[in-house]
Amino acid sequence: MRKSNRLGAQELYALLLITVSSLVYFSTPRYFFLIAGNAAWLALSIAISVSLICIFIVNLLLKRRPGQNLISLNTQILGTWLGNVVNMLLVGHYVVTGALIIRLFGEAIVLTSLRSLPVSVIMITSVLFGLYGCYKGWNVIAKSCWISLPFIALSVFIPLVLAWTYWEPSYLLPFFGKGVDDTLFGGVFAAGVMGDIILTALLANAVQPQVNLMKVSISAMIVTGLIFMLVVVANSMVNSYPVAAYITIPYFSLARTLSFGRFLERLESVIFIIWVFAALLKIAVMIGTGIYVYKQIFNIADTKPLLLPYGAILMTTAIMPKSFPVVDKWSWIYMRSFGFVITLILPTLIALIGLIKLRGKQEVKAQP
Amino acid sequence: MSVLKFLKNLLQYQPPKDDVFILEEGTWAQEAERAGEIPPTEQKAAAGSVAPRTEQGGDTGAAPGAYNKTDTPEDAEATTAPQPTAQREKRPERTLRKPVPISEKLTGESPEDRIAANLDANRSTLERLFHKPQNTDLVIRDFTLQATGQCGLLVYIEGIVNSDRLSYSVLQPLMLLGKARDTQLAPYVIETVEEHLMPVHQVAIIETWAEVIQNLVDGLALLFVDGDARALAIEARNFPSRAIGRAEVETVVQGPQEAFSENKRVNVSLVRNYLRNKDLITESVDIGSGNSAFVLYIAGVANQKLVDEVRRRLSSLEGSFLREPGHIEQMIEDHPNSLYPQTLTTERPDRVAIHLMQGKIAVILDGSPFALIVPITFFTLIKTPEDSYLRPAFGTLLRIVRVAAIFVAYLLPGIYLAIVEHHHAILPSDLLLAIAGSREGVPFPCWLEVVMMEVSFEVIREAGIRVPGVIGPTLGIVSALVLGQAAVAAAVASPILIIIVATTALAAFAIPNYQLQFSTRIIRFLYIAIGYALGLYGIVLGLAVQIFYTTSITSFGVGYLSPVAPSTKTDLDIVFRSPLWLHETRPDYLQSPDRVKKPRISRGWMQEDNHEKK
Numbered sequence: 001m002r003k004s005n006r007l008g009a010q011e012l013y014a015l016l017l018i019t020v021s022s023l024v025y026f027s028t029p030r031y032f033f034l035i036a037g038n039a040a041w042l043a044l045s046i047a048i049s050v051s052l053i054c055i056f057i058v059n060l061l062l063k064r065r066p067g068q069n070l071i072s073l074n075t076q077i078l079g080t081w082l083g084n085v086v087n088m089l090l091v092g093h094y095v096v097t098g099a100l101i102i103r104l105f106g107e108a109i110v111l112t113s114l115r116s117l118p119v120s121v122i123m124i125t126s127v128l129f130g131l132y133g134c135y136k137g138w139n140v141i142a143k144s145c146w147i148s149l150p151f152i153a154l155s156v157f158i159p160l161v162l163a164w165t166y167w168e169p170s171y172l173l174p175f176f177g178k179g180v181d182d183t184l185f186g187g188v189f190a191a192g193v194m195g196d197i198i199l200t201a202l203l204a205n206a207v208q209p210q211v212n213l214m215k216v217s218i219s220a221m222i223v224t225g226l227i228f229m230l231v232v233v234a235n236s237m238v239n240s241y242p243v244a245a246y247i248t249i250p251y252f253s254l255a256r257t258l259s260f261g262r263f264l265e266r267l268e269s270v271i272f273i274i275w276v277f278a279a280l281l282k283i284a285v286m287i288g289t290g291i292y293v294y295k296q297i298f299n300i301a302d303t304k305p306l307l308l309p310y311g312a313i314l315m316t317t318a319i320m321p322k323s324f325p326v327v328d329k330w331s332w333i334y335m336r337s338f339g340f341v342i343t344l345i346l347p348t349l350i351a352l353i354g355l356i357k358l359r360g361k362q363e364v365k366a367q368p
Numbered sequence: 369m370s371v372l373k374f375l376k377n378l379l380q381y382q383p384p385k386d387d388v389f390i391l392e393e394g395t396w397a398q399e400a401e402r403a404g405e406i407p408p409t410e411q412k413a414a415a416g417s418v419a420p421r422t423e424q425g426g427d428t429g430a431a432p433g434a435y436n437k438t439d440t441p442e443d444a445e446a447t448t449a450p451q452p453t454a455q456r457e458k459r460p461e462r463t464l465r466k467p468v469p470i471s472e473k474l475t476g477e478s479p480e481d482r483i484a485a486n487l488d489a490n491r492s493t494l495e496r497l498f499h500k501p502q503n504t505d506l507v508i509r510d511f512t513l514q515a516t517g518q519c520g521l522l523v524y525i526e527g528i529v530n531s532d533r534l535s536y537s538v539l540q541p542l543m544l545l546g547k548a549r550d551t552q553l554a555p556y557v558i559e560t561v562e563e564h565l566m567p568v569h570q571v572a573i574i575e576t577w578a579e580v581i582q583n584l585v586d587g588l589a590l591l592f593v594d595g596d597a598r599a600l601a602i603e604a605r606n607f608p609s610r611a612i613g614r615a616e617v618e619t620v621v622q623g624p625q626e627a628f629s630e631n632k633r634v635n636v637s638l639v640r641n642y643l644r645n646k647d648l649i650t651e652s653v654d655i656g657s658g659n660s661a662f663v664l665y666i667a668g669v670a671n672q673k674l675v676d677e678v679r680r681r682l683s684s685l686e687g688s689f690l691r692e693p694g695h696i697e698q699m700i701e702d703h704p705n706s707l708y709p710q711t712l713t714t715e716r717p718d719r720v721a722i723h724l725m726q727g728k729i730a731v732i733l734d735g736s737p738f739a740l741i742v743p744i745t746f747f748t749l750i751k752t753p754e755d756s757y758l759r760p761a762f763g764t765l766l767r768i769v770r771v772a773a774i775f776v777a778y779l780l781p782g783i784y785l786a787i788v789e790h791h792h793a794i795l796p797s798d799l800l801l802a803i804a805g806s807r808e809g810v811p812f813p814c815w816l817e818v819v820m821m822e823v824s825f826e827v828i829r830e831a832g833i834r835v836p837g838v839i840g841p842t843l844g845i846v847s848a849l850v851l852g853q854a855a856v857a858a859a860v861a862s863p864i865l866i867i868i869v870a871t872t873a874l875a876a877f878a879i880p881n882y883q884l885q886f887s888t889r890i891i892r893f894l895y896i897a898i899g900y901a902l903g904l905y906g907i908v909l910g911l912a913v914q915i916f917y918t919t920s921i922t923s924f925g926v927g928y929l930s931p932v933a934p935s936t937k938t939d940l941d942i943v944f945r946s947p948l949w950l951h952e953t954r955p956d957y958l959q960s961p962d963r964v965k966k967p968r969i970s971r972g973w974m975q976e977d978n979h980e981k982k
Contacts, residue, residue, distance in 0.1 A: 010935045113791055114903050125902065125909055132913060136920045143919040143933035144912070269794035269904070276908040284916075 039177025046187025195343030
């Protein structure tokens with residue numbers, strides 16, 4: 001029986017899964033081929049492991065301080081001034097990531113299906129959609145994620161499984177691809193790709209108290225990792241690394257290669273629908289998170305007045321890059337360096353400091 | 369300034385005194401004074417019974433009989449300014465006051481609203497209240513009580529009472545029975561009649577005019593006796609109603625065939641026939657002015673907070689004609705502007721019984737053969753009673769077909785337009801050539817073709833409903849065939865589009881809920897527009913917005929997509945349906961105090977067989 005309007009475990013799980021894993025639809029899997037060549041899957045597994053460790057540490061802190069989220073804990077641990085600087089960094093991160101995702105999404109749509117449409121139309125409509133989701137609230141976004149999860153999961157797995165006739169396992173060799181150093185360090189820095197898993201910590205106080213955040217976030221991270229792994233491995237085996245590294249949207253390309261008989265030759269159109277849906281949900285989550293963090297920092301009671309200004313800032317940022325290759329490059333540079341630091345390293349360090357500070361103190365019981 | 373004065377003059381309009389409604393400051397006492405019942409000296413005291421009300425409907429707190437004070441400087445200036453004529457000086461400034469119905473006015477809260485002991489005064493009040501002699505329906509029958517020798521009046525409205533009962537069970541004993549001229553009984557005559565001379569199953573003593581009016585319009589007969597300031601309300605209702613008929617809107621192949629009629633008492637008894645449960649409560653709630661509804665629920669099964677909320681919403685309604693579930697649902701829904709229905713309207717007593725057993729609440733109104741069920745979810749709308757009467761696999765299949773039909777009804781023309789305009793590459797080559805070939809020679813752009821055909825179909829559909837009797841469906845079929853054929857022959861529309869429009873229409877008809885059908889018809893046009901403008905991306909965007917919206921709305925606080933989102937515990941009976949013996953609990957979203965619907969092992973014979981084998 002649901003007793004409150006807060007997010008349940010299933011909804012949070014769906015929210016995390018879709019937010020993090022929907023990056024497979026974009027150019028993200030390509031980055032791992034660029035980092036590690038044939039060992040893209042190995043670099044990815046390192047990235048997943050790093051993310052898992054980070055989220056585990058952050059969750060340890062959340063477990064000690066139930067009913068609080070990372071934003072309030074940042075100020076408690078680092079002090080109001082420094083804590084809010086870190087929180088503002090998070091807002092900045094979500095503005096930049098949100099803008100990049102919106103631009104990438106718009107460019108990808110134009111590139112794959114709507115060539116005659118200006119990219120700004122797609123960007124504006126997707127931002128408006130995201131703002132509408134934020135207007136309705138986290139509960140609505142999370143419930144929508146939960147409803148769409150089976151369809152999105154099917155759309156991910158079907159092309160991968162159907163492509164088995166094209167698999168060539170020898171493309172996965174040599175084992176360490178470009179070399180141990182590149183694979184190892186590249187994998188660690190690429191963990192920023194999974195950075196959105198930090199949503200668990202940001203939304204911790206919007207979740208029902210009985211939800212086991214650790215369990216939800218770790219399991220969501222593992223499943224997301226598996227999805228990424230499947231996509232990367234399937235791409236490696238179908239396209240081989242040199243080709244896969246230069247395919248802009250690998251997943252769409254994979255779906256395009258599929259044809260069964262004379263009728264089922266355009267499977268990507270079905271995938272396209274689900275892909276757009278997942279991406280729209282991701283955009284709504286990105287916008288919602290930025291606004292949510294901002295609201296928490298300044299103790300704003302109602303988020304609605306923030307929506308339009310935030311949307312305008314996002315659009316302005318998103319329109320800045322000149323072309324798709326530029327956005328793609330920025331996205332890669334940002335996620336590999338700053339994204340990794342802001343979403344994983346910084347929260348983990350703060351959590352460690354917090355755990356040390358709180359050592360010996362009793363756990364605070366969550367208020368129902 | 370002159371504009372303000374003009375507006376002020378407009379506000380000074382007074383409705384005529386002999387209107388159905390009376391003005392606020394003209395209390396019942398003033399009305400009676402006009403009729404000559406109360407001496408003018410007593411008028412002031414009587415007028416003080418109800419404080420005057422402003423046009424906004426709030427009490428002003430002004431002295432009885434006084435007019436409202438001016439609110440603005442302009443008003444004050446107008447009030448204090450010297451009047452040009454003596455006639456104007458006499459007429460005080462008045463503002464428009466909200467008229468209130470007589471029935472609302474006569475609340476029975478003051479002694480002046482009580483029935484008089486004088487029979488002639490009562491007669492004249494009745495005649496005035498019911499507009500006699502213009503209104504010929506009110507019958508006032510004079511007679512003399514055999515028991516006491518007092519004069520009496522039997523009052524009723526012709527046509528809505530059982531005249532045989534009045535003759536044989538009311539007038540006959542009153543006029544023939546009793547010890548002749550027993551004057552000692554006179555002070556207790558109403559009690560004597562009630563206890564000894566009235567062989568009718570329901571009678572009640574009433575004392576106010578408000579009760580008199582309500583009982584008379586409800587079909588009861590009233591007995592007034594000279595010298596007694598009370599009346600006896602006698603149950604003699606006989607509103608005309610049709611017999612219990614077959615369900616016409618929610619037909620089923622297998623299952624009960626009977627449907628509600630227009631009599632709410634009969635409807636409740638039909639539900640009781642299915643639900644022989646001592647805890648089934650039929651609660652009467654007053655709605656609007658003079659109407660009442662039966663609220664049905666099972667005590668201990670329905671959540672009490674939900675019952676209170678339904679009662680609160682219903683009893684708060686104001687309006688003179690709230691007789692139809694369609695009216696009520698618009699007034700009590702959480703989101704009245706939504707395209708989705710948030711109450712279930714059903715004509716089937718078995719369906720009401722099923723929902724009551726789940727812990728929901730039904731509202732039955734007089735004069736309507738439909739009941740309202742609250743709260744509902746989206747998944748309630750895709751179910752029919754037949755689903756549970758059939759094997760689980762059959763029920764599941766039917767529901768899957770309906771869900772597919774909903775998607776087709778919403779999306780098909782929009783997707784067609786999106787593909788033809790933006791994404792022809794995603795079609796297999798043969799199909800693409802077939803579509804291109806069929807569109808050859810059509811002079812209109814594709815969007816216009818789609819809109820034209822959809823609008824034509826809506827017109828045919830509306831005409832088919834409005835044309836009476838047997839001609840209706842025939843007209844629909846003939847129009848569709850002839851127009852479709854002619855449109856293709858004249859190269860106005862392509863054959864593929866005719867197929868698409870026809871499939872969409874059939875899909876809409878496959879949706880079991882009439883109101884949900886309507887929503888698909890409207891939303892379909894939005895998808896056509898967005899599909900044309902933004903292609904498949906637009907369609908997905910529309911779907912995503914629709915999902916956001918649907919997850920955000922509620923029906924009496926229950927999430928519209930429950931039990932899927934929010935995900936709550938429930939038996940497998942959403943789209944897929946598990947066998948009946950596995951339906952052991954009530955849906956969690958209803959928060960029923962008694963969550964268990966039936967014992968864990970509901971097939972006792974299986975248990976017995978297992979014991980025997982052991």
